[in-house]
Amino acid sequence: MTTAIxxxxxxxxxxxxxxxxxxxxxxxxxxxxxxxATALAQPTPGHVPFLAVWAPNVPVQPPTLFVxxxxxxxxxxxxxxxxxxxxxxxxxxxxxxxxxFSSAQLAxxxxxxxVWVNPAATDEDAVFINxxxxxxxxxxxxxxxxxxxxxxxxxxxxxRAGAMPRNPYFSPTAS
Numbered sequence: 001m002t003t004a005i006x007x008x009x010x011x012x013x014x015x016x017x018x019x020x021x022x023x024x025x026x027x028x029x030x031x032x033x034x035x036x037a038t039a040l041a042q043p044t045p046g047h048v049p050f051l052a053v054w055a056p057n058v059p060v061q062p063p064t065l066f067v068x069x070x071x072x073x074x075x076x077x078x079x080x081x082x083x084x085x086x087x088x089x090x091x092x093x094x095x096x097x098x099x100x101f102s103s104a105q106l107a108x109x110x111x112x113x114x115v116w117v118n119p120a121a122t123d124e125d126a127v128f129i130n131x132x133x134x135x136x137x138x139x140x141x142x143x144x145x146x147x148x149x150x151x152x153x154x155x156x157x158x159x160r161a162g163a164m165p166r167n168p169y170f171s172p173t174a175s
Contacts, residue, residue, distance in 0.1 A: 005032060008144075010137030013130030017123050019088065020069070020116040021131065023138040025062070028110050036065050036110040046071035050082075052090045052113070060090045061097065062109035073119040081117045084127040089113055091128075092135025113138070 006025040013019055026032030039049045052064040066086055072078045093111060101109070113135065121127050159165075164172045 005030070006139075006142030008138035008140065008142030010134035010139075010141065012133035012137065013126060016118045016120040017126035017130055018116075018118065019085070019127070019130035019134035021089070021092075021134040021138040022069075022114040023135070023142055024112045025109060025139065025142055027108055029108075032112065033110050036063070036112055039067060039112065040065055052086050052093065054090050054094065060093050061103075061106045062093075062101075062111050064089065064093050064111040064113060067112060067114045069114050069116045070119060077117065077119045077121070080121050080124060080127050081115070084124040085115055085117045085131045088128040088131025088133075089115060089135050092132040092139065095132075096136055096139040 004026075006023070008021075008023045008025075010021045010023070011018065024032055024035070028036075040051075043049060047068055049065050049067045052060045052066045054060055066089060068081050070077070070081075072081060093113075097106060115131065117127060117131075
């Protein structure tokens with residue numbers, strides 16, 4: 001079992017139903033375990049970290065702390081966040097770890113996911129599907145080995161050649 005910290009980012013979908021996930025996977029007895037416990041114990045208005053569940057009374061393994069990045073704006077936004085987005089994260093985490101880790105390994109890990117659910121979202125199925133895909137993408141990216149990291153270094157080369165960063169919400173027209 002590696003003690004490495006795996007940090008990832010995933011994005012899926014578009015418009016109000018897009019999902020953006022940041023993930024940090026690591027050992028319960030290390031800095032990620034400390035961050036997990038600290039975040040769980042310090043909720044703030046509109047941001048209440050909670051354990052993701054597969055079903056009521058069945059927490060996702062490894063224990064997964066769901067942290068909402070968007071302040072809950074109303075009951076509908078809360079339902080989409082705690083319902084469809086959480087279920088999507090649970091599905092993505094479970095799919096990712098099912099073949100990767102043994103039960104003994106899972107018992108040593110914790111996962112923190114920061115999840116964006118747009119307050120304008122309305123379609124539960126789209127929120128579920130996009131959060132599952134974004135979770136899978138973030139966790140896969142976290143597994144990137146140093147030999148694969150050169151793919152991300154290509155951004156530095158692109159910048160040196162005059163390219164600018166972009167994302168689904170913004171693409172610069174001038175550099």
